[in-house]
Amino acid sequence: MCGIVGYTGTVPAAPVLLDGLAKLEYRGYDSAGIAVAEGGKLQVVRRRGKVAELAHTVGHFDLTGKSGIGHTRWATHGRPSEANAHPHVSCAGDIAVVHNGIIENFADLREELSQRGHTFRSETDTEVIAHLIEETYADLSKGASTTSEASGLLEAVRLASMRLVGSYGLAVMSSKEPGVIVTTCKDMPIIVGKGSDGAYVASDAIAVIGATRDVVFLKDGHLARLTCDDIAFFDGYGKSVTEETTHISWDMDVAEKGGYPDFMLKEIHEQPRVIRDTLKGRLVAGHLEIDELDMTAEELNLIDRVYIIACGTSYHAGLIAKEQIEGWARIPTEVEVASEFRYRNPIITPTTLVVAVSQSGETADTLAAIRDARIKGARVFGITNVLGSPVARESDGVIYTKANKEIAVASTKSFLGQLVSLSLLALLLAQAKGKMRMNQIRLIFRELGDTAEQVERILADTSAIDEAARACVDATSALFVGRGMGAAIAKEGALKLKEISYLHAEAYAAGEMKHGPIALIDEGFPVIAIATQSPVYDKVISNVQEAKARGALVVAIATEGDKEIANHADHVIYIPKVRDALSAITASVPLQLLARSIAVIRGCDIDQPRNLAKSVTVE
């Protein structure tokens, strides 16, 4: 959940680190800090709050050192404070560490290190790493034997990391080895790359691509030693290895707002492009093809059960896909929150397909669920937005959602990319199982493509959405209701609203309202109803009437041309007509805009809502 960055090169490190941290801030924004090698010492500057505050403080120091490491934090162990901000340093202040992840055995290590005389200055799990490395480095300096090709800081980090239980992406410096940064990782991403002015390390390529697009995704347990001129790689035994380079092709403008007031709005507007890109090249000679899944039609045909595992918004994409996979391919499908799936004993056989959906490809619970499913013998497909991410690496096959980097914490364009990718997967399964005629599959594929233009039309006029937002803004709570597809869409609408506007929101299958939640409704209580044309439209209207009869302020998402709905709703947001199975793609867009509009009026931080971070890399 945290962002880490490191640089060693020919120009002053502090501005490079601050720039990198600003790009990584979406990963956590409770506190930030840097350590720079300065005149034979490590100068550490840390601040509670956002990177801008750190930058302001750094401005008071005259930092000229050309190597350093930086961190932006999402608090796990220890509240957000300057003392708990990274980098953390050893007793002597000569080792500095930044860390993304969780050290599960930190309490034991802390106890052990304290007994040996180490003094701790923070409540974090990370600080034990600095002290462990300090001790190991001292032992090595006294001539402790080692079997590896590595030495000095590199070897100290290698040996110390062998004592860590948990997950980590680390960048480490020592004042005794100026200009050297050592990095290693386990279950957390680390990217390294060499630019014209030096070497870079970060937890996300976005902090590196300004300098180089050819990067190495460090393998679990491997290490890299960065100097101004070189990056050397080592395996977990300290043996020198060669790593494969990946070219990152996305545009630099993903890191810019491009004239929009916030990333969320920019990303909402990118959705038509995402739909088109995700579909590109998938229909070949009249047949659907997803080669990356690396399964023959015969193997696909054997699948008799699907589990979709994911968290948050990605879980909602799974709920929508369940309807498609069951409806089109007739395969029983379960959708499970990854944090529950990993601790259950689900029924998995060799013909079970597990589909893991994760925008970031880093979500700890989803990753754990993937590992568990594979051990149990399932085939795992990953659907992710991030090239080379852990989900991509650990799945048997992967579909990339082509959303490009998503910066706003609230997922929007990646969600639409997931919906389109999962629709393709459902159609592919239907094709392999012969459950639909090919001309029907081609028709739905065309209609999927048409949603790009339909979303453009929704984005072209948002006046009804803004008006509905103004009507809801003084509420303290809201209900989102729908049936069938609409019930799943409602869940995503409610999540978006609470996530960015801090309004309490709940989603219910509309038919369930009368079993409890209807008690919440009184005069002016907002009920957002997904009332698009579907086989259950009439039933939804009945539920809307029940809410209206109790004084609800009803906002309906309805299909263009539906005159009836205006008789029951206070505000109607019309969207183009699509088949029900694809309705989530269009109906989600006004809900994203509604949540954002309410959050803007309430003065909330749209891109970085409180308490949240973009990647949830802890359990």
Ligand code: M6R
């Ligand atoms: O990266 P992932 O898709 O695995 O993330 C899962 C959730 O943390 C994420 O969808 C979260 O719910 C979003 N911030 C919602 O907008």
